[in-house]
Amino acid sequence: MTQTLSLRRPDDWHVHLRDGETMNAVLRYTTRQFARAIVMPNLKPPVTTAALARAYRERIIAALEPDAQFTPLMTAYLCDKTPADELRRGFEEGVFTAVKLYPAGATTHSEFGVTSTAKVGKALEAMQAIGMPLLIHGESTDPTVDVFDREAVFIETVLQPLLMEFPALKVVMEHITTEEAADFVSADTSGRLAATVTPQHLIFSRNALFTGGIRPHHYCLPVLKRERHRLALRRAATSGDPRFFLGTDSAPHQRVLKESSCGCAGIFNAPGALQSYLMVFDEEGALDRFEAFASVNGARFYGLRLNEGRITLQRHPSEVPEDIFLPGGGAIHPFLGGTFLPWTLVEQGAESS
Template sequence: MDDLFDGLEIPVAADFHVHLRDGAMMEAVTPTIRQGGVDTVFVMPNLVPPITTVQAALDYKKRLQAIEPNVNYLMSLYLHPSITPDTIREAKKAGIAGVKSYPAGVTTNSSSGVVDYEAFYPVFEAMEQEDLVLNLHGEAPPSPEAMEGSGASRQITVLNAEQEFLPTLNALHKRFPKLRIVLEHCTTAAAVEAVKGCGPQVVGTITAHHLFLIIDDWAGDPINFCKPVAKLPSDRIALLQAAASGDSKFFFGSDSAPHLLSAKKGLTDGGLGAGKCAAGVFTQPNVVGFVLEGFERAVKAGVLKREVLTEEVIESFTGRSGRKFYGIEEARGKIKIRARNVQVRNVKVGKAGEGENMNETVVTFRSGKPTYGVDWL
């Protein structure tokens, strides 16, 4: 059953959640988009400072295009108090694809995120009118002060933060039923069911790494640590089944998030101190291969049946459904999948690399292991 997808030809993939950073990191990771079999990406705006104006988004797009012009970059704004209904109207005219909401403090560069969603109701109303997409990082902010017997009504940790956010998703959808909403990087069976329970304007993205990981894979391993964290085996099964269902409500968004190895290790002060490890899993150079490998592993485990993984289902998840949701043209090219014998490699940033300072290298998910390769046709 090895190399289940060797020789498969499918349309070029689209990745509806990527982090491309800026500066030297951007220069290192942007060329890996096409390497992974992708020609269209939805770009996250959580730079430092965040992308909160239309001009900043357009300038960022130009920087990306200068590195790799053969990619369609869908740009977004960071939901911030400075965003107004007029900003939304300007964004629509400029071709901005969406607005990303980060709950304050839950993940990388989210310190300027949302505390009160009601404060943004006028913005959401304008987005509904202009048909701009709201992209939700679906986690409730943590409550580390909550203790047993403290009287706190919500005790939120990384393990239940997504589930605690789902009432907010439902409330936003109920109040703005025509607003297109993406619940990004779903990690739980509850999130899958929540998306299914909403109208057609609400969809969910699923990453490649969440098709592999459970709690045990990131506890103690910073390379596999991301937000939202991977959950239970039953949650992984729910994600695999949703991704392989052919349901257009679920499509691919890698949430590929590059960090230097030093940041993943939590090293500070030149490695003399230790802080929190950075949240994010980097998959961009091998995203299509990882998705197919995840499906293959699920077939071997008896979680999925081979016959459900038709070309139509794979094409739907890896691009067609997302392109339709965002209203962009279908893929023009095709890719051919090669046998699962391509070694996953790390990415050098600037002049650093494996032969120099490993702490200044971006370690790719499943580094050193074989996965499917991709040829452009």
């Protein structure tokens, strides 16, 4: 049995760092594990321009711990009227790494999102021409569609037509949750379609939402699905297929908001993210494929260099903190908070020059 695992320092290809005191409290949990992260733009107000992205990046860098070696990769929040030139300029200047498409009303702070892909055609044409990836929250917002079917319906009614209309557009299906999504990505042969997978969707099915009562800290969007979907995601993530890679979708909300009538959608999994993923790969007998999922596949899809630094994990129990306290009061309850994970992050190597 493997006791120690060393791998290239990984990246998180989907994370919510928030802003202000919340960002200051949670940022270190991402930067201690990951060399880079795709930072989501759904702030209030959203990050819709290169100037806003540049300013947000500067706030993130200013909040880093003194010894942190971390690069935030910024995204643009796509709106119905986003100018194509703004995306092109931000990408060519190295401010934007990608564009995030939220269907309007699909998730947290998505009210400014896209109401119809027909309204963003010029933006997508420009992105296709310059190789700028589109990151999609893939859920139908049709109110007649069952919440557990929204991803599958989105693939059929929105994503398939979009991929046909823009045959060279690079697309990441963010935080996939269903067998249909895993199969759709696996069947693609174009090389321009990929997907991120979260730890919560690998570890829990929708039963976890109702075990012994309502469990608000297991509520996220897309919502947890049936057991067959969880097993399909585990097969895809641990298969070695380069189209699947790590994206935590770590999304902190204060405990008081999670445990209220709001029941905010989002799971803050950053404190034990890498150990959670590794636990899944260990259970599936796929430790030899973990480095590709965590450290290689995403970078290659985005056309970025692989990290030179290394990290080491040891088979030794590590406790996920029960709560993360904010300086101004309040607390955030992490995913699996108060429990022990079987692996511990014990060493981080420096980045090579």
